[in-house]
Amino acid sequence: MVSASIESGGVEEVQNKLKLYSYWRSSCSCRVRIALNFKGLEYEYKVTNLVKGEQFSPAFHKLNPMGYVPVLVDGDVVISDSLAIIMYLEEKYPQHPLLPRDLQQRAINYQAASIVSSSIQPLQNLNVLKYIGEKVSPDEKIPWVQSHLCNGFAALEKLLKDYSGKYATGDEVxxxxxxLTPQIHGAINWFNLDMTEFPLLSKLNEAYQELPAFQDAMPEKQPDAPLEQGR
Incomplete structure (x- = not known):
């Protein structure tokens, strides 16, 4: 439930609404958008254009000195890093829990999230691809990303094979x-990855297509998504 602009609902209501500083193509932001949607939380979408460098502005650095999205503002509370934000939301808003009670199943969820957030996604950031393009070759950017996607996806296939059901670790989200959702989406749509070698992840991706909370958080549905999504 996203509001991209201030509606005439009263100043207090607007001030108390969660604010998410996001960029349409940011997979880290997408994770948080899914969490907010899944828990039924209304929020105001604050566009931070990474291509234009808005993340480097002094105003944004007051929110996150690292200059990354997403950033969640909840009243006086300011949190950056997608995992930290999601865990904050999980503890403050327990409806539709995102962690299973079973400790082993919970640990697998942490492990899968860590593979994506530490071993795949950072290696395809804009600043990394810019460095590869300048120091190596522009032609090496896509092969670089595909290589790390394949390594990470292969690990996820092995990790989840004994735990997956309809979703990654069973029949509940x-x-x-x-x-997984935004990482698979980006791999297919932006980095032209052949998913043939990853049947489990492909099956999960099909299941995610049926979840409105997930699909409404996808990049192309965001208010700052360009009409032609080639960048």
Missing amino acids: FLADLF
Whole structure:
């Protein structure tokens, strides 16, 4: 439930609404958008255009000195990093829990989220691809990303094979699914990855297509998504 602009609902209501600083193509932001949607939380979408460098502005650095999206503002509380934000939401808003009670299943969710957030996604950031393009070759950017996607996806296939059901770790949506969805989406749509070698992830991706909370959080549905989504 996203509001991209201030509606005439009263100043207090607007001030108390969660604010998410996001960029349409950011997979880290997408994870948080899914969490907010899944828990039924209304929020105001604050556009931070990474291509224009808005993340480097002094105003944004007051929110996150690292200059990354997403950032969640909840009254006086300011949190950056998608995992930290999601865990904050999980503890404050327990409806539709994102962590299973079973400790082993919970640990698998943490592990899958970690593979995505530490071993795949950072290696395809804009600043990394810019560095590869300048120091190596522009032609090496896509092969670079595909190589790390394949390594990470192969690990996820092995990790989840004994735990998956309709979703990553069973028949309920949990934390791992929030991290997998945007990563798979980006791999297919932006980095032209052949998913033939990853049947389990492909099956999960089909299941995610049926979840409105997930699909409404996808990049192309965001208010700052360009009409031609080639960048």
